[in-house]
Amino acid sequence: MHCTRRPAQLLARSLAQPLARTARPSPPPHLAVPHPRSFSSSPTHCGTRAAPKPARLAKARPLPAGAPKTELFELCRSIPALRARPTLINEDSAREIVRKWGVHKMQDVTVVDTYAGAGGLTRAYLELPNVKQVIVIEEAVRYMEAFDSLLEKYGDRIKMIKTDPFQWEAYTAVSKAGYLDDVPTIPFEQPNPHLFFSCQLPTNNHGAQLFYQLILALNGQMWYWQKGRFEMGFLGPASLWDKVMASAGQEGYHKMAVTTRALVEMSRTETRSNLQPPELHFHRHVNDSSNTTPVKITARETPLVENxxxxxxxxxxxxxxxxxxxxxxxxxxxxxxxxxxxxxxxxxxxxxxxxxxxxxxxxxxxxxxxxxxxxxxxxxxxxxxxxxxxxx
Missing domain, CATH: 1.10.8.100 (rRNA adenine dimethylase, C-terminal domain)
Known part of the structure; x- marks a missing residue:
């Protein structure tokens, strides 16, 4: 038998096996996950407002022509957008995506909503009666006000982890708080209908790296995969999906497409509007020209290869x-x-x-x-x- 050093072992050191309830040491410097420039290192807060004063524009921007006159669009008029962090604020689009992902068909589901931004997807999840709770992982103080009305309306159904989802401490915090204790562990031979993970990926290299690490965690069933074979939904740059889903002979076809396909099945989520034009769907930085689109991930029962x-x-x-x-x-x-x-x-x-x-x-x-x-x-x-x- 060959002795190998599994990628899952290194992933455990990076994400620190967040399902474990005991404290873990920080990963060594050469494996520490880099920090996006858009965020500051702040402590984890569970269910309480962060102390720093949120950033606000001196003069609110006018609503784009044709934009829905909703609470989120009105709120985001005064909020400066984060670089490389488009966040979905069109609630109709969020509802459509969540249903296309099939969350409404799941059973007493716990949703882990990472890089939640202003909470567009969060609201769509909470409107579904079969969603037991939504665990929001978001660090950006400027968006915290968007969750005040949700905390008041939904109470314990929404949990807040105010840590950057790019850091493994965010996932450790979820476990330490006991938020996944009621999620049953299902054998990998069948899907787990009680857990769903979603993420609005940053449009820079950090987003691609996070996506790939979470998929790699399937090798050895690390991270939340210890709970079973749950499904995932991502909003991310179309250029990343083109790269990951490329086939032989296509431009951009490379290792990530091969290794990802060995672990998961991946499909694009079509919407009526194709989330265009972006200003009617996202709160995003003026210099952000990325095309953000949704995909759904289904983990394979076993990898396509022996090892x-x-x-x-x-x-x-x-x-x-x-x-x-x-x-x-x-x-x-x-x-x-x-x-x-x-x-x-x-x-x-x-x-x-x-x-x-x-x-x-x-x-x-x-x-x-x-x-x-x-x-x-x-x-x-x-x-x-x-x-x-x-x-x-």
């Missing part, structure tokens, strides 16, 4: 030689790996030897990973700490 670490290893190595023919790239995976080309070719399932790495389909990657996993001379250590969480 996910083996797939991660060969994909990382071979995509570094993405323009090379696949036999040459296989030979670069490890000393002696050129011998695997004959084994792969003998299966009759590989493409012509002139095909380059970016033309390999998911079936090809599964075959390569499994052959590599069962190779008697493959490296014992399959994980590179320096590449952890970057998707490269």
């Amino acid at each position: 996910f670490d083996a797939l991660d290893y060969v994909a990382r190595s071979m995509f570094a030689a993405r323009s090379q023919p696949w036999p040459k790239a296989v030979g670069m995976v490890a000393p002696g790996a050129q011998n695997l080309v004959k084994t792969l070719d003998a299966t009759g399932q590989m493409p012509p030897k002139t095909a380059v790495v970016t033309e390999l389909t998911m079936d090809h990657w599964i075959l390569i990973a499994n052959v590599f996993e069962n190779w008697a001379f493959r490296p014992q250590t399959l994980f590179d700490e320096m590449s952890f969480g970057d998707g490269q």
Whole structure:
């Protein structure tokens, strides 16, 4: 049996296994999750207003033409938007997305709503009678006023964790507060209809890194995956989804598309408006030109490969030689790996030897990973700490 250092072990050090109720040490400096510039490091607060004074514009902006005259749109007229943090404030769009994600069909569901912003999705969740509670993870003081009416109206059904969701302490705080204690643990063979996770990702590299880390946590069932196979909904830049969902031969096809697909099924969430124009749906910075769209994530019961670490290893190595023919790239995976080309070719399932790495389909990657996993001379250590969480 090969001895490997699993990515899940490093993920545990980064996210500190937040489902554990005991205190965890901070991750070492080289694995500490970087902090987005939009936020300041503040302590965690549960259910109480933060002390700092929220940022406000000297003069409220006029409502965009055609914008709904709702509490959220009115409130956000006076709030300066955060860079790289578009937040959904069109409540009709939020309701449509939440239903497209299927939350209304779940049972006594606890929703973890991260990067909640001004609470557009939060409101849509709380309107559903089958939603038991919504755990809001949001640090931006400027948006806290948007939750006052929700706290008054819904009481204990809404919980506030005022910590940056990019930090593992946010998820530890949820567990320490006991907010997930009533969520049953369901065997991974069947979906868990009692837990849903959503996130409005930052549109910068931090958002992509967070997304990838949360998906990687499936390898070894770390993080909230200890509760079972729940579903996830994300609002994020369309450019990220294009990258993650790219297929063989398409522009942008790379390692993240291969490794993500091995762990989850992913689908775009279509809306009537396509969330266009953005000013009628989001509170966002004037310089933010990203196209924010929703997707739904469903975890696979088991990964598509025998050992996910083996797939991660060969994909990382071979995509570094993405323009090379696949036999040459296989030979670069490890000393002696050129011998695997004959084994792969003998299966009759590989493409012509002139095909380059970016033309390999998911079936090809599964075959390569499994052959590599069962190779008697493959490296014992399959994980590179320096590449952890970057998707490269």
